[in-house]
Amino acid sequence: MPGKGAMKSKKGANGYKLPDPIPVGExxxxxxxxxxxxxxxxxxxxxxxxxxxxxxxxxxxxxxxxxxxxxxxxxxxxxxxxxxxxxxxxxxxxxxxxxxxxxxxxxxxxxxxxxxxxxxxxxxxxxxxxRFGKNLWDIFLENNRKFQPHSVYKIALQIIDVLEYLHYKTYVHADIKGANLLQSLKSPDQIYLVDFGLAYHINSQTEYKPNPKKAHNGTIEYTSRDMHMGVPTMRGDFEILSYNMIQWICGSLPWEKNLTNPSAVQKQKQSAFQDLPKFLKECFSSVVPEPINKFMTLLKNMEYNDTPNYQKFKDILVKGLKDMGHKPNGKLNLAASDKTAKSATTPQAGKAKKVMAEGTRKSRRLLELLSPNRSLNSTNDSDLGSPMNQKKSNRAQDNPRILKNIPFTDDPDSEVEEKQTKKTRNKNNKDADVKVASKDKKVLKKKTKHYDPDETMSDDQSQVSLLGTKSRPKNDLKRKQATVELESSIDENNDSTKDMFTDDDEPAQPTPPKRTSKWQECSTIKNSRVFKPGEYKRENQNKIQKAKKR
Known part of the structure; x- marks a missing residue:
């Protein structure tokens, strides 16, 4: 029996024992x-x-x-x-x-x-x-989980050639995925299919026999419907390839959230082939590419023991490439999406340069407004609902007015003079605004005296209290005024503030309201005594103590 300090053997994610590191130079x-x-x-x-x-x-x-x-x-x-x-x-x-x-x-x-x-x-x-180069999964992640459709079709053509060879040798791969597709070190446009650890030897069986021991084998997001049942088929290899193609173009598959539940993923795949247009519409936010639609339709019509029509699958992809202006054996351009995004903005920049080269000279501000890169009503998603966004939209609405007021001139000196006159006007306006603002501040300082509840308010003070100031808003003044009125009302109703709290045994008695009815003039009520809260109880206690002393 090993001791406590004995090393435990490492295990991989799928439960297999991992080897200890082999030293370099072995x-x-x-x-x-x-x-x-x-x-x-x-x-x-x-x-x-x-x-x-x-x-x-x-x-x-x-x-x-x-x-x-x-x-x-x-x-x-x-x-x-x-x-x-x-x-x-x-x-x-x-x-x-x-x-x-x-x-x-x-x-x-x-x-x-x-x-x-x-x-x-x-x-x-x-x-x-x-030895090979990088795998497609790493490149896919580096490229923000997107490949161009023409790159996907070219990769699929190379994989179909390998599958045809494998099926001829009576094997199926059963685990096609980006991590098992490697670039050649000699040419990055050549892709190798590797990792045959799950390869199955197949025969021309006529009976569909599910095998629970092999059920769900492979990588769950790409596993074919047949392999979910434990049946390796040539049709299954093409289904696995189709899921990879959709993921490379769309970025994800609908069942990626349920990968911990293979049975749920299996049901989603079965329903996908029952209603193929709905499944493809769910995957592609825009129009479904025609090659993908035809590829999936041809796959749907296959029986489990059919030998795939390799040439027909390839013809679908080749036609799609020709329609896009690409050759089947052309370069993959796996990172082309970034380049096309950059090139999309360059022609617009070229147009802006042509505008500057024309005969009429325009100010830089005007060129910014006329630039095709700038839209008058454009807003940033991150600014939605913010005050900055509101300012931007206001400025955008004023832009047409600004364009009307900007004169076009061929003389650069007159443009400079006009700028200088505008600057002086702006300075004069600013100085005037500062003077007016300082006067207003002085008036406010005179009006905004600290409020004293004991003093009577003048007309000016009452106006300030109603309007409020920056240091003393309207709501705060209303609260203070309400508390003063409440205190005064308490002083009128109570003759004394000695008994502020009642005894614990007896609840507090509210002050009796003043009555103006006729029966109040009765002599018995006039001569009766009204007790304050707690006074009646203390008086009774005093009487009891005096009686005990006697």
């Missing part, structure tokens, strides 16, 4: 007795770690052209991937396929070698592969 020997040297780590996956690597020739290499995926023997995904590469990713097979199908490029990684290695008293398996 030498591995594959099944063909070829040696490979480990370089710095590139990243950690759900089941293992990926290291940069190079063929070992006795020294430290300057460059690491390969990668090595390594995992403990107890894990399964790399075992599946290793056997897939050994069967279906041989270099000769890929070259022959490209030649037969007249392809200049195929984004299928070639198998280099594999083997086992002991390190840290643990046995590992590893696969050696070609």
């Amino acid at each position: 030498v591995l020997t594959d099944m063909l007795k070829k040696s490979w040297i480990i370089g710095p780590s590139i990243g950690v996956g759900g089941f293992g770690e990926i290291y940069s690597a190079a063929p070992y020739t006795g020294g430290v290499p300057k460059d690491y052209p390969n990668v090595i995926k390594i995992e403990p023997h107890g894990n399964g995904p790399l075992f599946v991937e290793m056997h897939f590469y050994m069967r279906s990713a041989k270099e000769n097979d890929i070259v022959l396929w490209k030649k037969q199908n007249k392809l200049s490029f195929l984004g299928m990684p070639t198998f280099i070698s594999s083997g086992s290695h002991d390190c840290h008293d643990t046995k590992y398996r590893f696969v050696v592969m070609e």
